[in-house]
Amino acid sequence: MPYATQGIITKNNPLNHQIYRMEIECPDIAKEASPGQFIQVKSSDDGAPLLNRPISIARVIPGGLQIIYAVVGTGTRQLSEKSAGDKLSLIGPLGHGFSWQPENKKVLLVGGGIGIAPLHALAEGLHGDHIEVHTILGFNTKEDLFSQEQLAQWSKKLWVTTMDGTCGIHGHACTPLEGTVSIEDYDHVYACGPEPMLKALAKICNSRHIPCSLSVEEYMACGIGVCLGCVQKILNEDHEETYQRVCVEGPVFSSKEVVFDD
Amino acid sequence: MPYATQGIITKNNPLNHQIYRMEIECPDIAKEASPGQFIQVKSSDDGAPLLNRPISIARVIPGGLQIIYAVVGTGTRQLSEKSAGDKLSLIGPLGHGFSWQPENKKVLLVGGGIGIAPLHALAEGLHGDHIEVHTILGFNTKEDLFSQEQLAQWSKKLWVTTMDGTCGIHGHACTPLEGTVSIEDYDHVYACGPEPMLKALAKICNSRHIPCSLSVEEYMACGIGVCLGCVQKILNEDHEETYQRVCVEGPVFSSKEVVFDD
Amino acid sequence: MTDKRVDLTTDLMGLTLKNPVMTASGTCGSGIELLPYMDVSKLGAIVGKGTTLNNKVGNPPGRLMQTPGGLLNCIGLQNQGADYFLTEILPEVRKVDTHFFANISGNTVEEYGILAEKLDVDGISGLEVNISCPNVKSGGLAFGTVPEDARSVTEEVKKRTGKPVLVKLSPNVTDITAIAQAVEEGGADGISLINTLLGMSIDIETMKASLSNTFGGLSGPAVKPVGLRMVYQVYQKVKIPIVGLGGIMNAEDAIEYLLAGATAIQLGTANLVNPAVGIEVIKGIEEYMERKNIRNMQALVGKAHG
């Protein structure tokens, strides 16, 4: 069950020039949270921005949560200006997150940019269940790197890609699948990142019949399912195209359900 | 000439449960500022509140200004949350402030509540010009007191009033004029405070033909004279009632000009 | 309520509401969705999401865009139709002990009538008729912008239901009082206003409209001054009760609407920001009335008219 509650910030530090990691004490949410879910965060009490910001649960920590966010606009800038001890209005945990079969042996995680955030809890959970985790992290350039060491803890193998080749493999997060990494080795693929990345990955996995879970993003207002604003086009069981709510039925969908627009 | 500039906060401390004093480094404004003028302060860059907040120049200090403000709403709360080192967008100095004749011997200052703020620079200036300053400060209750020691520095005599009698004379800022203080002793009376106080004082001074300067308040948008929003009803030289801008022709007007509504 | 110092009980078109605080259509699901966040039965009433005769898939993504103090949406009335509502949703709604209004939208006058009849069932306290939908006959202008059309829809609905009928007006008109008077004449039991202001936003990177439908409805605090003005104007022209909404985010905003002449108020966008806001607003109104020594709602409603 989700809660609307007030958390207390216990840490808030930059990981690089644009990315911050915040720890929030919020026992109610923490005890129910699972990988791939998100919270709605109120970045300002003064009404600007008006809406809460949806942010993935990066990790569940004792009595609280870790979130990782990129400063891209007013709301995330306001978050970056907060300090330990400040209160923060939160709603969560929200949405339908990642799940895995205990019998899976080896899975691949693919994260692009800030989409890497929710992979932390996932990798940690899989690792705890003794599933072998391999991870690809895609960035634009060397300076954008974050969390690669943290994710390496839970990953047997980890590749970094950069668009400009300044670090790791030259290319985007799916480039390693063209040679270095063999997709057939995995029981399941999990991914979060920009739409073109998800689309490319879905195509690869669907064609090889590898189960693949995608965490998609959509502009949100409520985050709790009442406004119907955050829909994703989904091919349902009856092979009809419907709009489903990313905040309730998602953010994690099967790559076979998600209909990408051209 | 006024400037639109960025100041740097050097101090920001509470004087009591509701009143703060801030010091701002802003040499351009400071070098032109005179008692009774004000500045427009941008309390948030995020658009809420939308408008700048008009705040009196309490004192001019080397290279900067002192302001004293009461936390009454969003904007002033935001100001109270700022720290030394923070930048602050300012416009000023604005308006037509207090003036005095060097030949004056003894003047009375009357301040009610946060209206005490602009009396600091005035008292300091008069004192510097060897004019004897007497001061009445009106508060609601003992806990609301601020600046009485500071103003005592420049005042030969100083009376405090409280509405509930918890400190000083029991009554409002004009109560001392009913006995303790003889208005006829003064060459000029200066006042800033709530409208009923100004109105009562104007009546007393006008009837005894004591020159009296009132600093009035009106809701402002621009503060620089372009919107015509902040008007005060004024009896002009031709004995016509007109609306004059508090931000340009005021905030200080003669008690003979100001037309109070009933 | 009896030993409380103030009584928030509100009579709305013959229905007794616990208090004047309702939730607005499209912003609270069917009320059920808010249960994790508050005791929904404490609300005066819930207005369900817009229901149409048949299933509607709604507009493609790009349905929302934040603006300063506001929210643009073009959901496109996504819903599974009246029959689904009756069989799947209404039974759940019935479990919540408060009034429920069904919000209906049609493409034609007849459709409004059919919907009204279908929904004339137990568990629904009343109807809210949304006349902001494009009207095919009036060349795409909404029913809510042409007094005669607004009147026809109202008459048709009233003919086919025994329940109290609120007609919800669009603010995108030159003279809101003309529309209000038309629906009053058409037999409306009450008026809800306002629906959203028509607006748009452009993404300067893609150089295209931000919303998939180009235009969307603007809601939230940005529109409060417009909604409040319309409630104030309409209060002077009609005798039926007004349900005021548009940008109410807290008790102070709600009180403004009550003073302007609203018998009850609805919270829309506010629910999206704080799903427990309803309870806070009820408490805030109560505290205000205690402080101002106003004992009951009738003494508050319309007081700004002096």
Add this chain to the structure above:
Amino acid sequence: MTDKRVDLTTDLMGLTLKNPVMTASGTCGSGIELLPYMDVSKLGAIVGKGTTLNNKVGNPPGRLMQTPGGLLNCIGLQNQGADYFLTEILPEVRKVDTHFFANISGNTVEEYGILAEKLDVDGISGLEVNISCPNVKSGGLAFGTVPEDARSVTEEVKKRTGKPVLVKLSPNVTDITAIAQAVEEGGADGISLINTLLGMSIDIETMKASLSNTFGGLSGPAVKPVGLRMVYQVYQKVKIPIVGLGGIMNAEDAIEYLLAGATAIQLGTANLVNPAVGIEVIKGIEEYMERKNIRNMQALVGKAHG
């Protein structure tokens, strides 16, 4: 300009503006008042405060109220009349090297005509006709809300001036394109939109309207979605240029309006918050065009229509 990578020069009704950035009537005095804060001659044009035939004292205090993202005002067109403007203010205005538009308001069609004729003098580049004033003949509805009235005012003004005429429309109408087409037919050289939305605010302590005039005009970022939508709609219906305004606070907002179809834009409430905003917006538009590799204004205007 010649060696710059982008050219902001804007042709507006035959006038050559240095750039598309103007200041809006009632928010910049006569431009002179902004001189301490920026080089006013760098602006594309200035629109002076509303001028009437005779001196107007305006409304009593209680002329302003802040709302979320917006500002309500009921200044009441305080000004000293056209003659005072011509003798006392215009000589000062002439010293600033940019275009100046006089903004005029009348109580009757005839008054608009007389004003137009009086102001047909050197130093005034063009007129902006404000038709949001209550029209005595149409029972208090503004000229700007009735297409025929809007057209008559336009025709009368055009008859009595040789200067280019912008007609400034009120957004408080059901169909803005009908009004726009009426003034185009009436001979308007261009259209400014939007003026303010009619709104109100109530002081819950005094239980009375916050503004002395009860209602006021809402401006600022809150109204931007509405202004932008109207510019977009009107662009598809008229051939004359549009000057877009309503809630433009920065270059991004200005660019949205240009993409929606505005040939030039005006800054209103923004000046009240930052009196140097004009220069910042010019710079921001220039940088955007450089980044997007758009060389001149014609290539930007209306681009959102695809």
